[in-house]
Amino acid sequence: MGDIQYDFAMVGLGVMGCNLLLNMADKGYAAIGYDKNPDKTSAFEASGTPGTVIKGVNSLETMVGLLKKPRKIMMLVPAGSPVDSVIEDLIPLLDKDDIVIDGGNSHYTDTLRRIGSLKDKGFHFMGIGISGGEEGARRGPSIMPGGDEGAYKQVEPILKAVSAKVGDDPCVAYLGKEAAGHYVKMVHNGIEYSIMQLISECYDLLHTAMDYSNEDLHRLFASWDQGPMKSFLLEITAAIFARKDDKPTSNYLVDMILDRAGAKGTGQWTSQEGLDLPMPIPNIDTAVMMRNLSSLLEQRLLASEIYSGPTPKISLPRAEVESLLFDAFYLATVLSYAQGLALLTRASAERKMEIPMWDVVSVWRGGCIIRSALLENFREAYKNPALANLLLDPPIASMVKPLEKGLAQIVQLAARHGIPAPGLMSALNYYHAYRRKTLPTNLIQAQRDFFGAHTYQRIDQPGIFHTQW
Numbered sequence: 001m002g003d004i005q006y007d008f009a010m011v012g013l014g015v016m017g018c019n020l021l022l023n024m025a026d027k028g029y030a031a032i033g034y035d036k037n038p039d040k041t042s043a044f045e046a047s048g049t050p051g052t053v054i055k056g057v058n059s060l061e062t063m064v065g066l067l068k069k070p071r072k073i074m075m076l077v078p079a080g081s082p083v084d085s086v087i088e089d090l091i092p093l094l095d096k097d098d099i100v101i102d103g104g105n106s107h108y109t110d111t112l113r114r115i116g117s118l119k120d121k122g123f124h125f126m127g128i129g130i131s132g133g134e135e136g137a138r139r140g141p142s143i144m145p146g147g148d149e150g151a152y153k154q155v156e157p158i159l160k161a162v163s164a165k166v167g168d169d170p171c172v173a174y175l176g177k178e179a180a181g182h183y184v185k186m187v188h189n190g191i192e193y194s195i196m197q198l199i200s201e202c203y204d205l206l207h208t209a210m211d212y213s214n215e216d217l218h219r220l221f222a223s224w225d226q227g228p229m230k231s232f233l234l235e236i237t238a239a240i241f242a243r244k245d246d247k248p249t250s251n252y253l254v255d256m257i258l259d260r261a262g263a264k265g266t267g268q269w270t271s272q273e274g275l276d277l278p279m280p281i282p283n284i285d286t287a288v289m290m291r292n293l294s295s296l297l298e299q300r301l302l303a304s305e306i307y308s309g310p311t312p313k314i315s316l317p318r319a320e321v322e323s324l325l326f327d328a329f330y331l332a333t334v335l336s337y338a339q340g341l342a343l344l345t346r347a348s349a350e351r352k353m354e355i356p357m358w359d360v361v362s363v364w365r366g367g368c369i370i371r372s373a374l375l376e377n378f379r380e381a382y383k384n385p386a387l388a389n390l391l392l393d394p395p396i397a398s399m400v401k402p403l404e405k406g407l408a409q410i411v412q413l414a415a416r417h418g419i420p421a422p423g424l425m426s427a428l429n430y431y432h433a434y435r436r437k438t439l440p441t442n443l444i445q446a447q448r449d450f451f452g453a454h455t456y457q458r459i460d461q462p463g464i465f466h467t468q469w
């Protein structure tokens with residue numbers, strides 16, 4: 001095996017790196033992986049499919065020496081300084097035109113900086129978003145590449161081979177200039193946060209206010225997963241409600257999990273971008289806020305002793321609430337995508353990324369965490385590349401209009417019975433505000449001019465005005 005020149009290298013053989021590299025080997029590529037931990041390289045070599053060409057090494061120099069030129073090297077290491085230190089170690093070993101790819105969840109501004117500094121040294125650097133977790137990496141993830149298009153063309157056949165497929169379509173496409181790959185992945189995660197928050201609110205309402213058992217919840221989410229919103233997140237939610245604890249109890253596992261949500265930062269980054277651009281994405285903001293609020297465990301305990309709240313028991317028939325909740329979740333889910341995609345559209349122009357929106361929604365149809373049957377509808381809508389917001393697409397409008405009543409009734413029920421439903425409520429407010437020809441912000445302008453001479457515009461004539469109030 002000494003003379004083999006490998007097609008592709010992976011730096012970092014954690015769960016994602018190891019599985020993606022094994023996936024490449026399964027597709028016929030000679031794959032070499034580096035990890036400083038010998039246990040990881042041995043585990044990688046032991047998990048290869050018989051007949052595939054793989055090798056694990058503990059020296060970057062050896063890895064680089066065994067690669068075909070121009071070298072194609074992906075890093076899957078934790079975002080932040082680990083990425084910079086791998087780049088620093090690689091640079092002296094590389095030749096001009098070698099391609100270095102960051103496949104992790106890096107902040108797009110870090111990617112921009114790295115593109116610049118590696119270009120100056122004659123290397124190609126690409127930020128690529130990869131979604132689908134462990135199973136996705138092994139069997140077919142959704143891949144979101146951006147940046148250097150020439151470099152993309154060179155890795156395109158490998159990425160297409162390993163990606164998820166929808167029919168014959170590979171879930172990978174060139175998604176724009178600069179740091180577009182990581183930007184698109186960041187927004188993907190923001191939408192992921194929002195939909196997860198909405199599902200948790202549906203769970204809370206049914207479980208806390210209507211005494212749904214885990215079996216009932218399993219049945220309901222599994223049935224939703226058969227309909228127009230068929231999705232990965234509904235599928236795993238249904239599975240979660242069927243799962244018993246292995247040990248030490250025989251309870252349902254979900255009941256044994258502490259209600260404090262973790263976060264690695266991509267949702268928060270999306271929210272920050274929403275503020276910076278600006279583009280309103282209240283559902284993503286709300287999802288981030290609720291994860292943060294969930295971690296105030298001790299304060300919540302104290303507050304629960306001070307504030308009793310209204311009775312959480314809803315006495316309406318189950319079938320009626322399920323039908324309303326289905327519509328509410330449906331509309332709020334569409335609005336979560338609408339907000340995230342509107343942010344991407346704005347960012348594409350503002351940050352000069354030229355993101356092809358039709359390709360984004362096409363790539364999200366398979367392999368990723370937010371894959372859903374709804375993406376087919378959004379794909380139709382983005383045949384119009386100038387679409388500013390999904391809600392402005394006539395077929396989407398026909399889809400969402402009948403759902404408004406359900407969302408409004410669920411929000412009322414939740415408010416009346418003291419069940420927090422901030423995601424559903426944000427969605428309804430966004431919908432009501434976005435579809436309004438006039439908003440009360442004329443008053444805000446008047447107030448600003450009153451106390452700060454900030455000026456205002458008029459509805460009947462052009463120009464800037466100030467009044468001595």
Ligand code: 6PG
Nearest residue numbers: 131132133189263264265266369
């Ligand atoms: C994916 C996921 C993946 C990761 C999230 C989790 O698309 O495969 O989004 O990237 O699971 O980053 O994020 P939090 O830890 O912030 O929930």
